[in-house]
Amino acid sequence: MNITSKLPEVGTTIFTIMSKMAADHGAINLSQGFPNFEVDPILKDLVNHYIQSDHNQYAPMVGIPELRQAIAKKKALLYGRDIDPDQEITITNGATEAIYSAISALVRSGDEVIIFEPAYDSYVPAIQVNSGVPRPIRLKSPDYKIDWEEVRRTVNERTKLIIFNTPHNPTGSIWSHEDIEELRAITKGTDIFVLSDEVYQHLIYDGAQHESVLRYDDLYRRSIVAMSFGKTFHATGWRIGYVIAPPDITSEIRKVHQFNTFSINRPLQHALADYLNVPERYLSLNEFFQSKRDLFVDAIKDSRFKLLPCRGTYFMLASYQGISDQDDQSFARWMTKSCGVAVIPISSFYTDDTDEHIIRFCFAKTNDLLLEAASLITKV
Numbered sequence: 001m002n003i004t005s006k007l008p009e010v011g012t013t014i015f016t017i018m019s020k021m022a023a024d025h026g027a028i029n030l031s032q033g034f035p036n037f038e039v040d041p042i043l044k045d046l047v048n049h050y051i052q053s054d055h056n057q058y059a060p061m062v063g064i065p066e067l068r069q070a071i072a073k074k075k076a077l078l079y080g081r082d083i084d085p086d087q088e089i090t091i092t093n094g095a096t097e098a099i100y101s102a103i104s105a106l107v108r109s110g111d112e113v114i115i116f117e118p119a120y121d122s123y124v125p126a127i128q129v130n131s132g133v134p135r136p137i138r139l140k141s142p143d144y145k146i147d148w149e150e151v152r153r154t155v156n157e158r159t160k161l162i163i164f165n166t167p168h169n170p171t172g173s174i175w176s177h178e179d180i181e182e183l184r185a186i187t188k189g190t191d192i193f194v195l196s197d198e199v200y201q202h203l204i205y206d207g208a209q210h211e212s213v214l215r216y217d218d219l220y221r222r223s224i225v226a227m228s229f230g231k232t233f234h235a236t237g238w239r240i241g242y243v244i245a246p247p248d249i250t251s252e253i254r255k256v257h258q259f260n261t262f263s264i265n266r267p268l269q270h271a272l273a274d275y276l277n278v279p280e281r282y283l284s285l286n287e288f289f290q291s292k293r294d295l296f297v298d299a300i301k302d303s304r305f306k307l308l309p310c311r312g313t314y315f316m317l318a319s320y321q322g323i324s325d326q327d328d329q330s331f332a333r334w335m336t337k338s339c340g341v342a343v344i345p346i347s348s349f350y351t352d353d354t355d356e357h358i359i360r361f362c363f364a365k366t367n368d369l370l371l372e373a374a375s376l377i378t379k380v
């Protein structure tokens with residue numbers, strides 16, 4: 001058949017490629033972002049309980065009320081916002097579906113969407129498959145700060161949506177209050193929507209505050225927030241997340257969601273609703289991952305890699321300038337095959353393949369595995 005691809009430039013995601021390469025070569029997999037440690041046995045027991053007690057049929061399309069209520073309670077506690085669980089929260093198949101459904105609901109042919117690169121790799125294809133036009137704004141190492149003047153120059157009457165992500169994958173940078181103020185000023189009086197990818201909300205370090213758009217009335221009015229249970233409770237394979245947005249936006253997102261996934265795994269929703277009742281289970285994550293970051297930094301401090309600051313997420317960037325002049329895709333493959341540690345090349349997160357000779361390590365691993373990886377990394 002003669003297929004005119006809607007996504008001619010898209011191949012297989014770098015996460016799938018590098019994880020497969022890690023498995024093929026028996027390398028330690030610090031590439032794709034997922035923990036190698038177990039889900040809390042209490043949560044596993046809850047899932048088991050709800051499967052055994054036959055909570056196994058379709059969940060309501062928007063998610064079970066108990067889980068949406070538990071999420072609303074959590075957001076009130078964390079960000080001081082009263083969210084209506086019936087009209088503003090929808091359970092999704094991971095944050096990736098939340099992002100996809102939001103973009104599909106809002107972006108029409110020719111609409112422009114501002115993204116900040118390096119950007120998570122699902123944004124651009126989701127925009128393009130909906131005939132939108134990505135307008136990337138390039139951020140540069142080592143601090144990846146946003147040039148707000150450039151954002152002002154890029155916004156025009158076709159700008160439909162601005163997508164951002166804090167704490168930021170892959171760079172580990174976080175938005176400051178000043179960034180939020182700039183965004184508020186730029187969007188004020190416009191019809192521009194904001195898609196805030198906050199899947200790493202609990203992975204923020206050194207006492208920093210997570211700048212959720214949920215904290216700001218005027219921003220929230222135009223916002224869609226994507227969140228993830230996979231990242232929060234070490235269960236990326238469960239594919240369960242949620243999207244929060246004001247009622248008018250939520251109702252459009254649900255139109256897409258219902259014909260995309262219809263509804264999400266029911267026993268998991270019941271288990272998570274119960275599990276969320278103890279705030280300590282998510283409030284302790286900063287400390288937990290910060291100590292992993294510190295252990296990893298300390299273990300590779302004598303390597304020839306130059307580490308970039310990591311203020312959030314479970315990713316750490318490192319420059320290999322001075323080690324090799326290979327491009328980052330080749331270097332990541334070389335690391336996997338010859339050093340025994342799989343990593344992600346950062347050019348995969350730029351539409352123009354910008355290559356600053358930087359790779360990403362994922363440190364969501366047991367301390368033993370991190371130390372083992374560090375001893376291989378320091379030999380490079």
Ligand code: GLN
Pocket residue numbers: 013015016031032033034169
């Ligand atoms: N979010 C994870 C990462 O950045 C990967 C998710 C995926 O493989 N789709 O590594």
